[in-house]
Amino acid sequence: MHAKAGWSQISRRRMREIALGALRLIDPAIGEEIIDLQVRKLSLHEGQIVEIARALSTGAEVLLLDEPTANLTAGETVKLFSVLQRLVREEGIGIVFVSHRMREIRELCDVCTILRDGVTIANATPLASLSDADIIQQMGQHAQRPATHRKPQKGLRQSAPIELLGPDDVRIAILSGTILGLAGAPAGPTGLIAPLVGAGPAAGWRLSGRGFGDRFSSPAAAARAGIGFVSGDRATKGILSQLPIVDNVLAARRVRERRRIVAAAERQECHGLVSALKLKAGSIWDLPASLSGGNQQKLLVARWLGLPLKMVVLEEPTRGVDIGTKHDIYALIREMADAGTIIVWWSTENVELLELCDAIFAFDTDGQPKGFLPEEHFTEEGLAELTGMAA
Template sequence: MNNQPSGLMLAGVSKRFGATHALIDGHLHLRPGEVHTLLGENGSGKSTLVKILGGVHRSDAGSITLDGVPVNSRSPRAAMDLGIAVVFQEVLTAGNQSVLENVWLGSHGMFRRRLGRAGQRSITRDVLSRIAGEVPLDLPAGQLSLSERQSICIARALVRRPKVLILDESTASLDVKSRDLLFVELRRLKAEGTAILFISHRMDEVEEISDRVTVLRSGRSVSTVDRSDLSIDRLITDMTGNSGHDQTRRLPHDPGDIILRGTALRLSPASAPIDFELRAGEVVGLAGLEGHGQDQFIKRLAGVAAGPGSVDRILPEGDKGLTERNGDDLGVAYLPRERRGESLFESMSIRENFALPTLAKDRRGGLLDTRNTARRFEAFAQSLSLRFGAGQDAISTLSGGNQQKVLLARWLATDPKVLLLNDPTRGVDIGTKREIYAILHRLSAEGMSVVILSSEIDELVELVDRVLVFRDQAVFAQIDHSNLSTESIVAAYFGQKSEVHT
């Protein structure tokens, strides 16, 4: 008689990368028919644990069983054969291939041949309709929104009908509608007996979807909490080892002179023009449901997207039109939303990624003084509480939060007067978010102007002086500090102006 518990069991799992002990003592029991959330700060070991389950890494010690059978996945294909499907945080699609081809990428040739083309289309249409609505199957994936591309990645896992579904920050790239559809699908899968391991840094999602929560800290499993005992304060304490939020909302203050101006900006031919002024030391938030224009707007401010209207940097010697090429010279820095696709150079080191825009500062007589680069990097690493092994290590060895800090340091090193941040804490843990918030509070107090697009409403309420809420490719409402609240922002999302100023 088999007395082994059903589901996925991890006991004492560990993994070392050189001198770095990424996972020390991982314990987890994922039961069939439950949504089990894995929480932890960046660098706590979550990604390492997921990659071990997904066959990307092999553990150094410990045991893993699925329904009592030892799991020893030597490759992602081997993990899939065992019924384990992983959807990673990064959106992994082939832009020039169709939606249909992307959904079936990596599937066994025999499995695909048995279904036939018609069967593949039928299954894909059915799965996508449940999690993303109607998506044209023959359209190249590169023409879709970020949320739709992530839905393709999730569909790629679902068409395999896995025993164990692992979602590693997969909701971070989804819009609200797609996230809600996914949660309906997860509840359906749970009822059918699928074991779901869910990873998110958004506490509202954790509260809504979790049956149990396991917390990792510094590579160790420190607690598992049932839904009936869920408490945000308890979870934060378990993740950080500290009690309390340490949350300080930005105080109102008088900003300085106008430093950046947008005039008659149109985000679509039919949308209303947008006039915008940013003042020294001001922090302005951009919000809206996915696809309503806030992403286009911040790219227009950065000069990386074209369109009707103008963006000018206001200088003592006169106004200067902003373009992608002159942003650094005019003191404007832009941090894009997608780290992997738009910012990181994964084949380069941590220090090299930091130094790219500012190498001229390290040249002496035409030669590169790498010691000066190292000194500059160490200064920023210390001020941003960057956690890493050595500057020459590949940037891919860092957690997502620490990668984001390197990119933030990269642009702070250009000494900008205007900092444009496109969803800078997406996929970043609570502790790192608090550190980034403190950095932004300090920079604005020193006179730097910040525009921050965020998909997290609580973040905007805490950080900014005013919020522009976008709807249908235009500014639907501007909410000043005195009226700023979660309720007022959500009301504007859905076209309600009773609590906001237009």
């Protein structure tokens, strides 16, 4: 006797009940509002609520959140923290919260676990017993310098500025050696960056000056014209995962010079760059996967060091790296600016924009230009107010 083939029917009603139940655990009002929407139409905050609900629907008792506020507005961050605190208080859910923003850790967390090189240095230590300096020291890093407004280098020989021309007659003129920060939700900065680096549609922005055309046809064309680019998506748009470290470091030089073969002089140059960056690698012939995230990020910056560039554009170059690596990257960026290169830097970490940049251009939460942050408001609070993003 042959067994009959089994089959099952998906009950959309039951699916809806489960989804609504999980959403109501998080926010009693939000379930009915978003249950029938396509995910691509959700805000970042609503999308994160759905991700949390998905975990809760499986019966999860612990939520692990990795940098969950990176692209949230100030208001959305407040809402998320309220949700997490209620889940802990009313549902007994445990939260593991990973963030490089000390203010967020202190606002949300009760205890702190510190890891260094994969070793637990402090385990569930009450935050009340640790100062920020204690935490940084136990991470093996130096205390972060207070934010300082960097002044442009006076000794640079100034040529005509590069101008960025945007919608509604927005005009941004940038002189050699200037570090221009871009602040705000992703839609604004990425729309400006695309025509600079040949990475996509222009979104109303174009280039002017220094012999540039309106925009570039490809990242390779931009690189040959003297514009470097460090993508914020190092996994899929930055690192060449199937090629060794030496090919990753020399990639920009190959594109600019239309070369493919690694010459002996290039190998020596790569060793010099790896050493200058304090990049911890066993061999330049190892694959990038052998490197930590922070060292992979240094590798992307290394591609552009020592090249005769007019501009380097960076998207979130310090996202997900430790404090020591951040300051190594800061030093590299300052070095390039001091040599006369224009730096365009997008970051969702207000404190590093304020520390590094000569000027900051802001976008609101809808991606619309808001203008420059006045020097008298060069504070985290001033920038958060202008952009609507968390400080």
